[in-house]
Amino acid sequence: MNILNALFKTSLGKKVIMAVTGLILVGFVIGHLVGNLQIFSPPEKINAYAHFLQSLGGALWAIRGFLLLTVVLHIWSAISLVLENKAARGAEGYAGQKTLRASFASRTMKWSGLIVLAFIIYHILHFTTKHAYGPELFMVDLHGEQVLDVHTMMVLGFQKPLVSIFYLVAIALLSIHLSHGISSMFQSVGLRTRAWSNCLNKIAVIVSVLYFLGNAAIVGACLTGAVEVQNAKVKAALAACQADCEVCESRIASIN
């Protein structure tokens, strides 16, 4: 049995895939959060950060490819394990089975995972497709260079209550997902012992709660107006905006 076989064909191997991809994704979402927390700084900061990422070019695509692969493997192992587990339970179920000590998070991994997946797809579309206001408004000058005004895009994005609520729900589910995942991945690679499992569980919960609070702070700040749009052009456009604006409609039509 070579390593690939062990990873992809055995139950324990799939769990290792799940754990390692999980670890990478935990690293990613935390990095992502830290990047986004720059929203609380002047707009130049986060715009520069976004521009830096954009300017990576080929490397950015490599990272995106890697993350996509990670997500695919994470999901593949999840689906594979879920199907096997369902088969292993057998045709006849219990009339009533008690839950003894499994946490809420652990019991809802596949649901929280599925909703988070839907959220991620929405999230990518949300911030990469251009806005109805017109792309030219969202370019700002940064040290003499025209860069995308991510700061404004975010603030505007989260000013819509429905979008924000969806974000908050999704982030909450992801946090719950993490609270099991973070300690679980240690178990799957054999690094969880009785001696420090309590501590590990607490760390997992603390990380998850902080993760939720960090994201909630961004969404909340935008929604409540604690962080405001600072792009003068956009502000002007917003002020001019009317309920039955043909300009917007024609722009939306042209995008579609």
Place this chain on the structure above:
Amino acid sequence: MKLDSKIPSGPLEKKWEKHIMEGKLVNPANKRKYEIIIVGSGLAGASAAATLGELGYKVKCFTFHDSPRRAHSIAAQGGINAAKNYQNDGDSVYRLFYDTIKGGDFRAREANVYRLAQVSASIIDQCVAQGVPFAREYGGMLDNRSFGGAQVSRTFYARGQTGQQLLLGAYSALNCQIAAGNVEMFNDREMLELVTIDGQAKGIITRNTISGAIERHSAHAVVLGTGGYGNVFYLSTNAQNSNATAAWRAYKKGATFANPCYTQIHPTCIPVSGDNQSKLTLMSESLRNDGRIWAPKKKGDKRPASQIPESERDYYLERKYPSFGNLAPRDISSRAAKEACDDGRGVGETGLGVYLDFSDAIKRLGEDTIRARYGNLFDIYKEITDESAYEVPMRIFPAVHYTMGGLWVDYNLMSNVPGLFVMGEANFSDHGANRLGASALMQGLADGYFVLPYTIPHYLADVPREAAPSIDSPEFVAAEQDVIGRTQKLLDNNGKQTVRSFHKRLGKIMWEYCGMARNKAGLEKALKEIPALREEYHADVRVPGTADSLNQSLEVAGRVADFLELGELMCRDALAREESCGGHFREEHQTEDGEAMRDDEKFNHVAAWEFKGVDAAPERHQEALEYESVKMATRSYK
């Protein structure tokens, strides 16, 4: 019939070595041609199957359990003796041998017991190599404790689960051989008949307990490691399915049954709590180190223990045996408890129990010390009785625990039926009239790992190497027909009473008349009641279900039918043995102080019973016991 023990000549210490040297061997290339059936997968069965498979024989191992790991050896708590002298306290092969002979009240075969003590050390080496997690000292060496009143610490243990760990060790060795293809394992198979051809054991008939299929299996030799028959008493510390059927079938095919009356009653079990109790649970004897045993002085005193003042308590063991007190041996302690209860002074709802009181020890040592020593036992007691022994005294009562009797075997562990070997508790050979604590495990493994593998080739070497007899031979067909007939008869009986109700009634008779204390009148009464009960059984038992399916009632029905015959033989043997020795106490034969009185002149022999037909009395044969090395003495515990 002459019972030839085939004990080798020469000095005691050299007998086994000499016997091995003189025994015939089977050429390694020929071993594969010999098939051996092993019935039972406990310590003896599993260890023998694994070892014989490893040697190259074609082994077929049978158990009625769903896995070999469930055999009742698993329930042994205390430990296993071995003459390692790791404690530097003066133990030796000879001392272990002597303690065992003396503990057996000088009714065991000297050469067998010496061999047992000789191989005991190798058992520990073997088990440790298998990964049995014996208790260790901080330096990494094996720990020992003293047990069963021995003056040396020679008992190896794995918490309170020594039997479990040793069995799992043997089971792992068995698994290794199953995986290697040397042993074919048959789970869920109950042996219902022994097949003999020309007087030699050549196979068995089994019932697949899942499908109900009756199957024939042939071999060059048959080995029984099927355990004891304590369940004849209905309530015992045995497992629910432990039974004597395999041994009883062998008996009815000509194998003699030796010393059936030797039964061991363990003094510290949790008392019966109601009519529907199915099982008695042992509490380790070590509790008697700190607990004081008492019963109320007044008859029918139903006050809670705490309200009975000191002056109205009878610490009867301390009173009767001032020097040994609460540590008096198992048989004496058991009988004293029974006397108190017979006198109407028993405690608890049923009146069948005495107190084992820790209040003095708790006062003296503190609850923490007692918890450290016996915490797990107190927990078990609480689990079963819902009472905390820290607050109220434990209630204990004696229970049937082990049967020293069994099929007669010679020094080679072969019965008087050539080709039929018997090991472990199923044979009679090593414990005499009473078994010492921590010796049962030792015997089972000694037989399976180190004795049978040396003695069975000696028999096989003279058996033609041709394939084992065809299972279509008339003997197999007839044996199978017998089994089918017996089974069908039980099912067709259409009576009114359940199997369990008969088993309970048999148990009551046995406990009353053939239990801790026996007398002529009682045994004669039992000998009238048991055949009557048996007759009633075959006339009025109701066995539901069919033969060709999983049918637990049918399984038990067959076993109880055999117990109803075996019980009678036990009473017969108890009646014939006009002496008291070890586990056999005849009230007529006691000293003024109530001590057992042996009659070495008349009864220094093994009584082996030969089946003479269902309605005929069995014949009692004798194998004289010759002591070359040991001088007989009287046990005294005052």
Place this chain on the structure above:
Amino acid sequence: MKVKLKVWRQENADAQGGFEEYEADKVNPNMSFLEMMDVVNEGIIEDGGNPIAYAHDCREGICGTCNCMIDGKPHGPENGVTTCQTYMRSFKDGDTITVEPFRAKAFPVQKDLITDRSALDKIQQAGGYVTVRTGSCQDANNLPIGKDIADLAMDAAACVGCGACVAACKNASAMLFVSAKAGQLNLLPQGAPEKDKRVLNMVAAMDEAGFGNCTNQYECSAACPKLISEEFIAKLNRDFIGATLRKNFQAKALD
């Protein structure tokens, strides 16, 4: 006291099963659960019916034969006990108790409450042993083993092989069983030479038998009558990764 029973009845492996109701009156709270079932069966037989089949043997919590799913928990409401050590005082007068067989694809029902657990034996045969020839061993004390290691190995070895871990696991995973069996031997020096082979083979046998995967919920440990810790599962995972890496990167002798 009096209780109502809702018991799974199934004639054989191929038959369609279903629940049937029984009543047990005159129940003594100090009766064990199985003794109560004995009495119910006596009644069924007397009424000319077919008694309920359930597996049991030692009735002192060590043989691992008994395996009822009682009110949705393997072995019943109490923690750290087997079915045979469950007593009626754990229930209330008038309760309805649901009794089902342990369920898993790898544990097919044979009749009523009896399931076939031979898959566990198969896993053991794949490597749950130390290969050692009878009589070829060194003196037992030539191999010192620290008390802490011996105690930990004993914790793992306490497994009674009842299958409650599988029954309780939402995925019918046998990881706790396999990890306890492999863990005991892997912890000890005697088990070291075959450690990697043992782990890889036992995991392969476990997968082949159709058990599910561990999703680290530890229901197994909570349902285990011996309360074996899930840390042995972590150890098995660790040993598996190590064994796989060593198998691929360690120098090997020519075949």
